[in-house]
Amino acid sequence: MTETETQQGREIILGPKVDLHDGVHGALVTDPPADVRYSVRQAKHLFQFSDRGVKSPHEHFHFGECVDFGSGSELVHSARWPVINRGAWVTDMDDFGYPVLVGRALVNPDVRSRLRGDVDARIGMRRRGRNMLAMYAHPSCKAVIFRTQQGIDLAGHHLANLQVGALAETFLQKALVLYPAQRTSSREKVDRKWAGDTPLRVVFCGRDYETKNGLLALRIFRRLAATMPDVSFTYIGEVPPECDPRVLGPGIEILGTLQRREVLDAFERGHILFHPSKFESVGIVLLEAAAAGMAIVAATGGEMSHMSELFDADRAVLLNRDTVAPGDEEKWFYDELRQLVSSPLAAASMARRNYMVSVAGKFSLTHRNATLSAIYESAIANPAEPATVSQLWDAGDGAIGTLESRAVLGDQVEYLHKIGITKQHVNVLG
Helix, strand or coil: CCCCCCCCCEEEEEECHHHCCCCCHHHHHHCCCCCEEEEECCCEEEEEECCCCCCCCCCCCCCCEEEECCCCCCEEEEECCCEECCCCEEEEECCCHHHHHHHHHHHCHHHHHHHHHCHHHHHHHHHHHHHHHHHHCCCCEEEEEECCHHHHHHHHHHHHHHCCCHHHHHHHHHEEECCCCCCCCCHHHHHHHCCCCCCCEEEEEECCCCCCCHHHHHHHHHHHHHHCCCCEEEEEECCCCCCCHHHHCCCEEEEECCCHHHHHHHHHHCCEEEECCCCCCCCHHHHHHHHCCCEEEEEECHHHCCHHHHCCCCCCEEEECCCCCHHHHHHHHHHHHHHHHCCHHHHHHHHHHHHHHHHHCCCCHHHHHHHHHHHHHHHHHCCCCCCCHHHHCCCCCCEEEEEEHHHHHHHHHHHHHHHCCCCCCCCCCC
16 A cells, blocks of 8 residues: 555544555545545554563564554544554454454464463463453544454454453444445446456456465366356466466466456456455455446355355355355355356346445445544544553563564564465365
8 A cells, every 4th residue: 555645634644554454444545535634654563572572573472562653633543453642543453353362473373372272371362352452442542443243243252251341341332333345336337347248257366375265266267167168267366386277278367466456457347256265354355346346156154254244145145154064165156156157137136236335335435434534523523631551551570562563564574484484285176
């Protein structure tokens, strides 16, 4: 995301830049509320470590993180983290567990293992939870914006387990749902691509080959392409070296990893998004496809259960992982995708319903911007005394460490290199 400001309106600080999401926050910068101009900034990050010799927030579990944009009167819209030294701020998060309970050390496999079974580690997680909740409960925090209702429901479950009393009640009072909105394609483009003058195009898009179920997508694309020569299949994302077009056969276009603008261009030409992902925090790619006037085949249930919240039966074909056995997924997706490709009128009807909800419904820029304007106006009108770390965190025997945003990113890269994280792909295309 480029460090950009819109030209008119009240200045709102948006950041830290290192933690912004291209699809969520990028859409804020490109299409802000009419009365807002975003200033995208980095921050100073403060961490509560267990001892003074610890420096890496990715390698070592820590008992809290907050950010400091310096003193000033501007409202801060923070990505995930609580803000100190500001009288009014709001935050958004796609889930509760990562920022509140675990933090950046989630990338450390040893930390993940200890949190599952070690009593002392779980006590530490509860301590972190209380520290973080004390920051969100502070009067300077005016709203906690979740991207799905399921996110708030899961937060309530975690809060009950934490047994933090009034902190939980205050947090949930500030929590609200605001679905991420995306700029829509023009109606002319949507009508033109569904006029039947061009071959039907099915698109898969996923940067993470494993999580997004890329292998399953390739297997199904190869089977369908072999019997549907008039349909185009486009794969956006990483594939293992052996899965080049010669292995897959004709009719499949491999585009590799694209920039967001290039993905949106592909969606404007696409008709059906096939998204068999194993996990999504929200699924911005699905909302981008809906805004481009695409039909959708995806999953719900399990780690994807919020898809039923986002898409009803008229707007997506959803495999329910709570009822379909893992061994039957490929057959189910193949049959349903084949049926939808073979029924262009039904696919077009689904695509247009998705488009209209994105133009004027709960996924629209109009709804998102009106809600944000009201949140911002109320926050600015009711500032509080800024929070400080010394007020809210009990350092105990530990120490507070600080890193600038760029150093946080550098620490992540260095730690992942240190533990040698690589992606292994197995060629089981047959």
